Amino acid sequence: MSTDRDVTRIVRSWLEEGATALPDRVLDEVLDRVPATPQRRAWWPARRLPYMNNALKMAIAAAAVVVVAVAGFSLVPRDSVGGPTPTPTSSPTVISSVPLNVKMQPGRYMTDGTDEPVLPAGIQFTVPDGWHNAGWAIEKADVQVSFWAIGNTYRDPCKSVSTALVPPLGPTVGEFVSALQAQAGTKVDSTTPVTVGGHSGQLVELDWPAGIDVSKCEAGDLRLWIAPGSGDPSRGGGVGRHSTLWIVDVDGRREVIEVTSVPGSITEAKRSEARSIVESITFAAQASPAP
Amino acid sequence: MDTDLVVRAQHGDEEAFASLAVAAGDRLHAVAHRILRDTDLAEDATQQALLTVWRDLPQLRDPARFDAWSYRLLVRACYAEGRRTRRWAPNLRLLPADEPTAADGSSTVVDRDQLERGFRRLSIDHRAVVVLHHYLDMPLDEVAETLGVPVGTARSRLHHAMRGLRAALEADARPSSREAVP
Numbered sequence: 001m002s003t004d005r006d007v008t009r010i011v012r013s014w015l016e017e018g019a020t021a022l023p024d025r026v027l028d029e030v031l032d033r034v035p036a037t038p039q040r041r042a043w044w045p046a047r048r049l050p051y052m053n054n055a056l057k058m059a060i061a062a063a064a065v066v067v068v069a070v071a072g073f074s075l076v077p078r079d080s081v082g083g084p085t086p087t088p089t090s091s092p093t094v095i096s097s098v099p100l101n102v103k104m105q106p107g108r109y110m111t112d113g114t115d116e117p118v119l120p121a122g123i124q125f126t127v128p129d130g131w132h133n134a135g136w137a138i139e140k141a142d143v144q145v146s147f148w149a150i151g152n153t154y155r156d157p158c159k160s161v162s163t164a165l166v167p168p169l170g171p172t173v174g175e176f177v178s179a180l181q182a183q184a185g186t187k188v189d190s191t192t193p194v195t196v197g198g199h200s201g202q203l204v205e206l207d208w209p210a211g212i213d214v215s216k217c218e219a220g221d222l223r224l225w226i227a228p229g230s231g232d233p234s235r236g237g238g239v240g241r242h243s244t245l246w247i248v249d250v251d252g253r254r255e256v257i258e259v260t261s262v263p264g265s266i267t268e269a270k271r272s273e274a275r276s277i278v279e280s281i282t283f284a285a286q287a288s289p290a291p
Numbered sequence: 292m293d294t295d296l297v298v299r300a301q302h303g304d305e306e307a308f309a310s311l312a313v314a315a316g317d318r319l320h321a322v323a324h325r326i327l328r329d330t331d332l333a334e335d336a337t338q339q340a341l342l343t344v345w346r347d348l349p350q351l352r353d354p355a356r357f358d359a360w361s362y363r364l365l366v367r368a369c370y371a372e373g374r375r376t377r378r379w380a381p382n383l384r385l386l387p388a389d390e391p392t393a394a395d396g397s398s399t400v401v402d403r404d405q406l407e408r409g410f411r412r413l414s415i416d417h418r419a420v421v422v423l424h425h426y427l428d429m430p431l432d433e434v435a436e437t438l439g440v441p442v443g444t445a446r447s448r449l450h451h452a453m454r455g456l457r458a459a460l461e462a463d464a465r466p467s468s469r470e471a472v473p
Contacts, residue, residue, distance in 0.1 A: 007457045008425065014406045015426040019324045019333070022316035026334045030316075030341045031309050037342055039303060039349050161353040219352050234352065 092124050098133040110284075111147055120147050120255045122284030125277055137258075143270055145277065148235070148256040150176055151228040156184040157209055158216075160223035160234060173201050173247045173254055176225075180245075185209030186224065194246060196257065197282045201248030208241040250283045257281070297354035300345070308348070312341050315358075319365050325422045326369045328411060336372045340365040359437045362427075366419045366438060373415040402460060409459020417452040420445055 092110035104127050111123045131138050137146035153176070155163035169179055181188045187207040194203040214221050223234040224243075237260075246257040259274055292314065299307035319340055324333035343364045351360055410418060416438075423434045435445035 004453070004457070007453060007460060010402055010460065011406065011421065011453070011456055012425050014403055015325055015422065017403070018321075019330060020317055020321040022320035022337055023334065026320075026338050027312060027316050027341075030312055030338055030345075031305075033342060034305055034308060034345055037346055039301075039345065040347055223352070234350070 095133065095138075104131050104133060104138065120149050120253070123147050123255065123257075124280075124282045124284065126280035128273055128276065137260075140270070140273070143259070143261040143274065145257065145259045145274070148225070148258060149228055150225050150254060150256055152226040153179045153183065154223055154225070155182070157186060157222040157224055158184070158212055158214070159218050160236075161218035164226065171252075171254055173249050176247055176254060176256075177202050177204060180204065180206060180224075183224070185212065194248070196246050196248045196278065197250075199248045199250045199255075199283060201246060204245040204247060206243045206245060208237060208239060208243070210239050212239055214239060246278065251285070255283065292357045294354040294357070297348070297351070297357045301348045301351065301354070308345050311344075311357075315344075315361055316341065319361060322362065322422055322426065323365055323369055325426055326366070326415060326418045327372055328407065332372045336365065336368040339371065340368040343368065359433065362423065362437050363439065366415075366423075369419065370415050405459045405462060406456060409456045409462075412459070413452050413455055417448050417455070420448040421452045421456075424449055 092108040093105075094112045095109045098104060098109070106127060106129045108124060108126050110125075112121055127138065131140045137144035139145070150169065152164050152168040154160050155165065165179065169175055177188075177191055180186055181191075186209055189205040189207060190203075191205075192203045194201055208224070209222055212222070219236070221236045222239065223236045226234045235258075241260055243258050243260040248255050248257075257278065259278075261270075292311070296307045296311050296314075300311055316337065320333055320337040323336040323340070324330065327333050327336060340361065344361055347364070351357065410421075413421070419438060420434055423429045423437060424431060429437065431445050431449065432442050434449075435442040438445065440448075
């Protein structure tokens with residue numbers, strides 16, 4: 001009978017055997033493919049948009065965020081938006097298949113959640129004329145709408161390397177709202193009960209931290225939350241933005257719709273258009289997890 | 292790892308990434324080979340992991356965490372390779388005859404054969420914990436962080452895996468006539 005120490009010693013010795021060097025041909029293949037492999041940027045609309053080329057945006061589209069367009073403004077708190085809507089007569093277009101920076105055909109679209117960061121799947125919405133897929137969101141002019149799954153948040157958006165919550169954020173709407181309210185520098189202006197697509201939640205009006213030199217932040221920018229996915233992709237941005245969040249519980253899943261813009265850019269027309277998109281949202285039923 | 296290289300690669304510097312890949316390639320391949328127990332699969336997993344490193348580097352928040360993060364991507368690539376081969380590979384085993392005996396002579400041919408078979412019966416989840424902890428000498432809390440699981444889960448997987456390997460070592464070493472060599 002071997003002792004545990006014997007087994008550990010034998011296993012460690014056995015693990016020392018075997019290949020260690022990566023063949024040059026494998027490394028060469030990797031380096032040959034790098035120029036044709038666009039990098040995924042951080043989810044940071046404030047600086048990303050002017051700097052990114054089409055190839056990078058295509059990569060982000062493949063990465064998949066979905067998005068609807070609306071307006072980044074202070075939506076007047078509502079009792080309810082969305083709700084049951086007629087079943088579409090044709091299948092919605094999967095948003096990740098929509099080319100970037102090309103005007104979208106008005107119609108029904110759907111998130112597919114097939115890539116990282118892990119995005120909510122099965123959200124359907126109607127896009128009016130004049131919007132395009134920006135990869136991380138759909139946008140019109142300087143207004144963007146995006147859908148999110150939330151994996152965790154930070155205590156301080158400027159200290160995103162060192163202040164991710166431990167233990168991580170819980171799964172409920174209330175826990176996310178409370179975490180935002182406790183976040184250093186983030187100002188939650190209001191929280192209001194709301195329903196989207198027939199599912200209840202909270203409407204949150206949120207001002208990003210202001211008066212900060214983001215170049216001195218740990219990641220060189222502000223980060224509000226972390227989406228699931230490799231590398232902990234996070235929602236980044238600059239100072240002075242305003243976001244409206246619909247945080248809803250969809251059969252036990254926390255889904256977040258964000259509308260954001262630079263303050264002062266919103267017009268009543270955009271407000272109305274944004275509201276029409278949010279009102280069009282329905283959530284497809286998800287399969288129950290296996291026991 | 293040189294964090295300056297990581298930062299430069301995060302900003303799209305392909306030469307910096309090439310230096311990173313050269314520096315990280317061997318250690319990633321060594322881990323992949325030990326998890327997957329197959330040279331071709333390990334090369335594929337390492338290649339995929341390195342390309343994912345390049346693609347997702349801008350989203351790495353802390354460049355100082357590059358090593359742990361790259362192991363996490365590698366293990367995910369190993370999962371993918373493991374899934375890809377699961378349908379045809381489970382009853383095959385490698386003969387260890389071409390591999391060198393450990394310097395201290397503690398790992399006999401019989402032990403190695405039994406370990407090989409016992410290890411292959413483990414899931415990729417369990418193999419990864421064993422390799423990260425006993426090959427890389429990672430503490431269990433770092434193993435857990437690398438794999439994105441609670442420490443208790445990592446500890447449980449290690450316990451389960453080592454129990455399986457111990458049972459394999461103590462089992463009858465004679466191979467079945469139905470086993471094949473790829």
